[in-house]
Amino acid sequence: MNMQRLSASISYLRNTRRHLRNIEPNSQYVRGDRSSSSSASVTHLTYNDERFPFRWLRDCCQCPSCVHPSTLQKLHRTTDIPPNITPVSQDQVKVTSDGIAITWQDGHRSEYSTRFLETYMKAKHSLAFRNRPPVRLWDKVAIEESSDLFVDYESLLHDPSRYSHAIEQLAGYGLLFITNVPNDKTSDADCELRKLAENIGQLRRTFYGETWDVKNMPNSRNIAYTNVHLGLHMDLLYFEHPPRWQILHCLRNRVDGGQSIFVDSLKAAEDLRVQHPSHFNVLTSTLTSFHYDNDGHHLRFSHPTIELWPHPVGDVPPVRYVNYSPPFQAPLPPDTPDEFYAALQAFVGHLESPSARYEYTLPERTAVVFDNRRVLHARTAFTDREPTVYAQLISGEPNRWLKGCYLEADSILDHWRATTGKIGF
Numbered sequence: 001m002n003m004q005r006l007s008a009s010i011s012y013l014r015n016t017r018r019h020l021r022n023i024e025p026n027s028q029y030v031r032g033d034r035s036s037s038s039s040a041s042v043t044h045l046t047y048n049d050e051r052f053p054f055r056w057l058r059d060c061c062q063c064p065s066c067v068h069p070s071t072l073q074k075l076h077r078t079t080d081i082p083p084n085i086t087p088v089s090q091d092q093v094k095v096t097s098d099g100i101a102i103t104w105q106d107g108h109r110s111e112y113s114t115r116f117l118e119t120y121m122k123a124k125h126s127l128a129f130r131n132r133p134p135v136r137l138w139d140k141v142a143i144e145e146s147s148d149l150f151v152d153y154e155s156l157l158h159d160p161s162r163y164s165h166a167i168e169q170l171a172g173y174g175l176l177f178i179t180n181v182p183n184d185k186t187s188d189a190d191c192e193l194r195k196l197a198e199n200i201g202q203l204r205r206t207f208y209g210e211t212w213d214v215k216n217m218p219n220s221r222n223i224a225y226t227n228v229h230l231g232l233h234m235d236l237l238y239f240e241h242p243p244r245w246q247i248l249h250c251l252r253n254r255v256d257g258g259q260s261i262f263v264d265s266l267k268a269a270e271d272l273r274v275q276h277p278s279h280f281n282v283l284t285s286t287l288t289s290f291h292y293d294n295d296g297h298h299l300r301f302s303h304p305t306i307e308l309w310p311h312p313v314g315d316v317p318p319v320r321y322v323n324y325s326p327p328f329q330a331p332l333p334p335d336t337p338d339e340f341y342a343a344l345q346a347f348v349g350h351l352e353s354p355s356a357r358y359e360y361t362l363p364e365r366t367a368v369v370f371d372n373r374r375v376l377h378a379r380t381a382f383t384d385r386e387p388t389v390y391a392q393l394i395s396g397e398p399n400r401w402l403k404g405c406y407l408e409a410d411s412i413l414d415h416w417r418a419t420t421g422k423i424g425f
Helices: 054-059 114-119 122-128 140-144 153-158 160-173 192-200 265-275 277-285 338-351 411-420
Strands: 044-047 050-053 093-096 099-103 109-113 150-152 175-179 211-215 230-233 245-253 255-257 260-264 287-294 297-304 306-308 319-322 357-360 367-371 375-379 382-384 400-407
Touching: 044 054, 044 099, 050 054, 054 109, 099 114, 109 114, 140 357, 150 153, 150 160, 153 160, 153 175, 153 192, 160 175, 160 411, 192 211, 192 245, 192 367, 192 400, 192 411, 260 265, 260 367, 265 277, 265 319, 265 338, 277 297, 277 306, 277 338, 297 306, 367 375
Parallel strands: 150 175
Antiparallel strands: 044 050, 093 099, 099 109, 175 367, 211 400, 230 375, 245 367, 245 400, 255 382, 260 357, 260 375, 287 297, 306 319
16 A cells, blocks of 8 residues: 655654654655555654554554453464555554554554553664673672672562662672571471572472582582582583572581682683684584483483574674583593684683682571573582581581572563563563
8 A cells, every 4th residue: 555655743742741753754654665666655654763564563553452451462463464554544643642543454443652662662672672681791800899799688578679689680790699598497398598589580490309408418419519629510501401590598607618609601701702712613513411310310411612692683692601510511522623622721711710700608698699501600618617616506407508499590580570560681
C-alpha cells in the first residue's frame, strides 16, 4: 500500500514535561524496498530518529487480543502478521495522551506507549535486553575500590536500595560479600544459607544436594574437603551447564591459613586477547574435557577454555564464560597441538598474576556470592590451631566449616527485576 509522507510535525508533552519528537516531514514514514514504482512504499514509523517497521509494530501489539491479560503471554504467531501490513491511512497514525495509536488495514487497533517505544529503541534495546549483564572487568585494585563489595545481611533483606546495589554489584563484578549472616543453625534444612539463597534466587540441586558442607574430612572424595592448598578453579565444569552462581557461608573459621582467593577470569581473557590474540583464538577454538568419576557418579563434558557469545553486538564477540578447573581436567588427547599448551600457559600467567588476585580470609558469619562461570576461586592450605585457644569450640565440630549452595543461572536477575522493576541487565 502506497501513502504520502506525513506532512506535519507531531509532538506532545509526556507527563507535562517530556516531548515525543521527530514524527516529522520526510521522517515519519521511511521508503521501503518492496516497490520499484516511482511512489514510495511506506514500511516504517520513525520515532526519535528510530525506525519501527509496521510489521514489527503489528506483531508487538500489546492489546488484550494479542497479549493475554492475566498470563501476559502472546496470543498470535509472528508468522500470522502479513509481511505488507500497514495502517489504513496516514490519518490513522495518531498521537495519544501516552504514545501512539495505529489502526491497521485489517481493522485492528494498536496502542504503543512512549515507554514501550523507548524501551525497544535499537540503541537502548541492546543495553536493556542484551543476554549478558554489563561487565566491569577488575583486578585487585579495582575490586578493592568497589563501593558495594560488602553488604550487611539485614540491609540486603530489608533495604530495597541496598538490595538493588548488591545485585548490580554481582552483575557487574561477579563478586559480593555479605556480612553478619547468622551461623547458629547449621543443618541443611534450617541453615541461614538457605534463607539467604531463597531471598536472592533459586537453589539449584546437584548430586551434592541443595546445600553442602565444605570441611576437612578423612578419605575425602573431593579435594575441597581437605586442608591442602586448592588452586584456582571453577566448580562442576564436567556438567554441560555448570552452575552460574555459588554461595559459601563461613560457619566456623578457627584455623591458621585457609585464605580465600578470587580472580576475574574475564579480565584475564580480555588481556590475553589484546596481548596475544593468537593464543586467545586457540583457547576459544580448542575443547578441553572435564570429568568426575568417583563416589558412584561419572560426569564428563568438554568446553573451550574461553567461550564467546554466539551472537555478539558489534564486531568483537565478548567473552561469555571461562572454563578452567585443573583438579577436574580430564587427560588431553595425545595429539593436542603444542599451540594449545603455549596458549594455556600464557593464559594461566594472567590468572596467577599477583595483581589479579583478591585475597580475603572469610570471617565467621560472612558469606561470599560469586559468578562460578567467571570468578575463579582458590584457598590456601590451613592447619588447626591449638584446641586450648578456642575452648568454646563445640566438641566434634570442624575448625573450618563453610556451607555452600548453587543458584539457578537466571534466578538472581529474575528476582532482582521483579523486585525493583528494572530491566537494565
